[in-house]
Every structure is written in C-alpha cells, then in structure tokens.
Amino acid sequence: MQPETPTLTHVARLANVSENTVSRVIRNKGSIAQETRKRVLDAIDTLGYVPNRAAGSLASSASLIIGVILPSLSNIVFPEVLRGIHAGLADTPYQPMIGVTDYDLGKEQQLVSSLLAWQPTALITTGFEHTDAARRMLENSRIRIAELMDIDDRPIDLAVGLSHRRAGRATAEHLVQRGYSRIGYVGHDWTADRRARARYDGLCEALSEAGLSLSVEKRHDGPSSTIAGRDTLAGLLADGAVADAVVFSNDDMAVGGFMHCLGAGIPVPERLALFGFNGLEIGQALPKPLSTVRSNRFNIGKTAVKALLAQAERPGEAQIIDTGFAIIDGATA
C-alpha cells in the first residue's frame, strides 16, 4: 500500500498549527515565531512533504514557471541561450517550460497559447516576428515578455540581444580595413533565419558605403551546418568565383568553409580570408582561430531572466538591453 502523499493539512496537523501558518513558512512570507517555524520545518521534514505546485498556482493565479520558446535546438546557439536562462534561474524556485518552433510562426503561436495556459510568471521567446494572434496573446497577458537575440525593432516588453545589422556592418568594416576588396558571401536559407538576413544587409550596406559590393555570393538552400558551409564554398569556387575574402552567415558555415580550404589546399587567409559569426568554440580550435564576431549567447539568456525577475510588472515603456558583440580578431581574416 502506497502511503498517501502528505499535504499541507498533514503538516499542519503534525506541527499543531493552521495550514496557513505552514504556507507562510514555506513561502517565507509574513513573520513567524522562531519556535513555530522550527516545528513546521520539522514536520515537513519528517513527512517528506513537497508542496503541490498545481494547487499553489491555482490559488495564487501565478505559477513558478518561466515559459521559453526557442526556434531550434539543432543549432548550438540556442542551447547556449537556454544554458544562460538556466543559469539565471539557479537559486530561484522557477522552472523553465520549453517549446521549440522549428522556425514556424504557427507553431510559435500554438506554444504561446499552451504555455500561457500554465500562467507562467514570464515568457521568453525569440525575435520580433509573431503571428497577429500570438502578438495579441502576448500583449494582453499581463506577464512579462522577453524577446531575445535581436534589438533592431520595437519589443512588446523587453528585448535582449544585439544588433545584427550593426554586426554585419562591423564585419564589412573589419574586412575593408584589412584591405580586402573582393568580398564574397556564403550563406544559408534566411527565410526562417531573419537575423542572418539582417547581418547580410548590414554587410552590404557598409560595403556600399566603402564604395564596394559583394563580388560573389551563394546561399545554401537549407539550415546552416558545417557540411553546408563546406559544400557551398566549394560550389562557389568551382563556379570560378574570384574573391579574396568570404563572409559566412555564421561560424558553422565558416568552419565548413575552412575545412574545404584545408582539403583543397587553399591557404587561409593568404589566398582566401574567412569570416564567421557567433564565436563558437570550434572556430577557435581550428589550426588558425576563426575571425568572427562574438555574440554572447549565454549572456543573452541570463540577462533576460535577471531583468524579467527583477521587476514583476511590465514597465511603462518597452525596454531594450544591448548585450553587444565583439570582433574576434582571429587568424583567418
């Protein structure tokens, strides 16, 4: 026979206090006599009592849940953001409940609705693009909302991330300053990945201001990956493209490009310079550390959580936190 799982009532009875007092002790709320608190704590201990969160949420119409919606888990970038979120949640009673959209706004909308059904304390999602319905739900819910990764638009409540357009510009400026003039681009499908697109736009914009333009470009029709980067660069060069530097849509692609150069005996950066985005560990472990942009993913997640929990109410005006970026001056460009 399973012993009945203990409830507040059991604890209260054993400690000889009212349920309310037990509740207060658990939540550290209101003042409690030293001795009473001890008695309650002892009772909790001997019964092995664990509060029922569902009951708590229902009664207080607020749960210790943080909803997290990510576009993907395949790209190491988002697990790193999630790691940051976890770090921010450490030593708090909050638990993240996560959903993955696969870059599908319809799925996002569905997730917003089903996560909101748990009455989470806050909801974290990505980017500024949402279906109208999703946006309405997010706006109408009174909870705090963070939109991560990007800061180039107006958030619902809080945006935490970096300017991808500026990162693209910085890339162009770096290359121009280094004297590269025939700059190519190797990318992936950006119908889903708007941020890669923004970096591309920034890149072109700054090149144009320097009197240049992309000499060649090729985009892989699918998500980014090392192998896609390798093959797409190979394809670009096979087409007889002339370039002294290639910017990749991100580090995965760039590392793939590096692999192609290794295999094909192309000296990097002497004959071809390579530039990435993200600052992944793998790029820095190459025989020549990849020149790229550090995007502080972990910090984005952690900062967002901290900011969200620091203020329970949505501030009057939407807030933007720029976690910045930095050129990693590697050896490939």
Next chain:
Amino acid sequence: MQPETPTLTHVARLANVSENTVSRVIRNKGSIAQETRKRVLDAIDTLGYVPNRAAGSLASSASLIIGVILPSLSNIVFPEVLRGIHAGLADTPYQPMIGVTDYDLGKEQQLVSSLLAWQPTALITTGFEHTDAARRMLENSRIRIAELMDIDDRPIDLAVGLSHRRAGRATAEHLVQRGYSRIGYVGHDWTADRRARARYDGLCEALSEAGLSLSVEKRHDGPSSTIAGRDTLAGLLADGAVADAVVFSNDDMAVGGFMHCLGAGIPVPERLALFGFNGLEIGQALPKPLSTVRSNRFNIGKTAVKALLAQAERPGEAQIIDTGFAIIDGATA
C-alpha cells in the same frame, strides 16, 4: 480595463450547457451530441478560451508535464536528446519541463523533488546513478520513469540507450583488426561522466583480450571540449609518447586532436590514427571524416518518450530498450 480571462464557466454559460459538458468536450471524453459539441466549440472560439492547466492538474492530480533532467547543455549531445524528446512530444498535449544538473547528483535530487511537485505524467533522467533520496522518490512516485543513455545496469522502470562498454569494445576490435597495436587514449574528467569511463573500460577489456594494452593515456582534468582534445593530445605527444592510434573519450576531443595533427603536420591516419565517439556532424565535416561510433542521441530521446506515453502504468518488470550504436568507418582510423 483588461477583459477578465474566460474560464470554463464562461464557456458553459455562453453555450448554455453545464461546465461539466464543456470539460468533456475539451478532453474528448464521454459521448457528446454532435450539436452540443459544436455549440461548445463555437463558444470556446468566440471567447478565445484557453484551459487553465493548473486547475486541471489539481483536479485530476496529473499534469500534462513531462519532467526532463539533463546533466548538461554545453555538450551538444544533450540538446540532441532533448530534440528527440520534443519530436516524440509533437502532436501530444504534453510539455517538457526541464532541469539541468551539471553532473551533480545533489542537484539532480533537488530537481527530482521540484519536478515531482508538478505531478508530471513521466520523468526522464540520465544514467543509473542517483542519490538514495532521489532513487526513493523516483521509485515511490507512481509515474513512469525513464533513465536515458545507458543500458548497462538495472533501471527503475525503463532504460533507453546503448551499452557504452560494448561501444568501447567495438572500438578496440576495430583498431586491432586494422592492425594498430600501439593504442593511446586521450580523455576528459570522468568522475562526472560515467559513460566515458564505461567506454574506456570496454576498450581496455577488449584490448587485453587481444593481448594488448593501452600504450599511453592522458586525461584532461575538466569537461570535454575541442580545445581540451587538441591540447591534451599535444601534451601526450610532447611527452614523447609512442602510439600509432589514439582513442578519444568523444568526438569533441577527437576533433580537437585532429586539429592538433593538422597544425603540427602529423599525417592522419598514416602516422597517427584517431578515433572518437558520438558521430557528431563536425567530425564528418573534417577533410578526412572522423572514424567514430554513432550513438543515436536523437533517437534515444524520441524512443523514450514514445515508450513512456504508450503505457501509462509502470510495467511489472523494468524494461530496457537498446538503441544500439554503429561504427562510422571514417578515414582517420
């Protein structure tokens, strides 16, 4: 003025039925007249009603939550498992609630307790090592429990994974068959990572059966990473070690080793063969695809969820699902 969020009562009133009927429609339970169902569905639609999960969980003492406890998110392996879990949960009403232990059994125990507080339908964790208290909680809870990654021990309810000892043995057999006889090992800290240890044990065991033993070994004192692999191999060779093949604790380490060889001009596999574990994409994108073992992480997550949801009750006898492994016969060993 915020419009009050609609509840079952509102829907019931609008549809002119009892709350109970609405509840039945939502949960697809019991038989409902065509016409009544439609009326209810319409009401739900016009009100934009979303069921309050906390209330549902409380009333039914079961939530649509699947608790997931992972040791880490830094290693791409676990996000891939998580991806599999998500895939298995697609088209179900379940949401994963995740926790990360950082390989700390104490934290795992805490997470077990706080996830159990949500009365999840099932709980997924990793490995067979738990504190006594955690094990007791898992055993006493009547919900289904999956222990992932490993199958070399007796699970509480369900184990899904592969035999790491056998994977280690297979590695040894592969190398011996290829004629390598001076085999070294480069690893990482395995006090936390028991599975790396199991592979090592299998490797040594099979080598010994072939009349061999490890000629040299070096372990990095920290978690696995590309850079650790690179530096640890460099250190091993700097010590004047003699080896014709090196087995790494996993692909991250092996890719790092490959990078060292590239930089140091060591021909792979002619002068030094390299062997990994996991079958990560990056290994297959190297100029020479890494010889390694595919560990089917995605499938482990997905299979576990499917099995867990297929049967609500814990079966009489603990069950083991072997998702297997396969030698990837790359070009580095």
Next chain:
DNA sequence: CTGTTAGCGCTTTCAA
C-alpha cells in the same frame, strides 16, 4: 504573530 473563511478553475463521482 496566528487562525478562519473563501475560493482559484477544473475534474470526478453519482444521478438522471
């Protein structure tokens, strides 16, 4: 500092 009294929004009997 502590207790009493009402629910939170849903599901679960049990009837009809």
Next chain:
DNA sequence: TTGAAAGCGCTAACAG
C-alpha cells in the same frame, strides 16, 4: 447524453 455537487491542495483577505 447531460447535470449537480463535491472537492483537488493551496493562497488571500481579513480578523484577532
């Protein structure tokens, strides 16, 4: 096929 009544285990508001 539907409804009425009774909680699930907790927190909130108000007393005292």
